[in-house]
Amino acid sequence: MIRSMTGFASAKGERGVHRWVWELRSVNGKGLDIRLRVPDWLEGLEPALRAELTKSVARGNVGLTLKLTREDEAASVALNEPAMAVALDALARCEAEAKARGLDLAPTSAGQVLALRGMLDGDGGGDDPAPLVAQMKDEFAPLVAAFVDMRETEGAALAGVLTGQLDQISDLAETAAALAEARKDAMAGTLRGNLARVLENADGVDEARVAQELALIAVKADVTEEIDRLRAHVAAARDLIAKGSPVGRKLDFLMQEFNREANTLCSKSQSTELTAAGLELKTVIDQMREQVQNVE
Missing domain, CATH: 1.20.140 (Butyryl-CoA Dehydrogenase, subunit A; domain 3)
Structure with missing residues (x-):
């Protein structure tokens, strides 16, 4: 059976305070181009997802988006103060060394500091990602199967x-x-x-x-x-x-x-x-x- 390069599938999941939505879609392309948008603190998830897609899809521009949220909104914006202290100390040392060498560095904004990984507990800095990653890997195979089924139907x-x-x-x-x-x-x-x-x-x-x-x-x-x-x-x-x-x-x-x-x-x-x-x-x-x- 031939398959169309056009396809779509979505699914939802949850674990503890975490909720997520998968969206997998594709359009035609000359080769296989897989683009993933997943939180980078979920260590080991992206390579596993890419490998699973590569086994099931041979051609097309494929995009996967994982939208992850927390049920406890307060925790999602909590500042990780120990991580902030470490980052600021490192920044101070870097600026002092640059000044000693006669170099001028551009000022660092608070936004840039907060954007660092682990600075806010809501970005995964306070969570063990292993259980989430394991569950998401298990859920991904059925999502890909539904995606391939739609491509086969088309x-x-x-x-x-x-x-x-x-x-x-x-x-x-x-x-x-x-x-x-x-x-x-x-x-x-x-x-x-x-x-x-x-x-x-x-x-x-x-x-x-x-x-x-x-x-x-x-x-x-x-x-x-x-x-x-x-x-x-x-x-x-x-x-x-x-x-x-x-x-x-x-x-x-x-x-x-x-x-x-x-x-x-x-x-x-x-x-x-x-x-x-x-x-x-x-x-x-x-x-x-x-x-x-x-x-x-």
């Missing part, structure tokens, strides 16, 4: 669209094949007529050479190979869709090949009807390529 709908477009391409390729076959007699008659006019109006013409040149023109106008390759590409695309993700890059490459054959068919058509079929092919191929951009 992928199933996407597979239906792509299959319908492949049906259109296949039908148009067969239409082009029929039109190319129907024009053979007309082209042969035109070439014979051109050969006769050349021979009638020119002296000393090498008939064999002229016939050879006209045969070469006929070969250049033959679209059999392009139609055969279109059929082969349709079969390959169906196999990839049946195989399932990750196949997005392979499908994208196939779309380039589809477009190349349609362009060549149009350039060799020498027929209004065949050109029209080729242009319709290009339209459907462009539409399918837009859809393929969202396949994992």
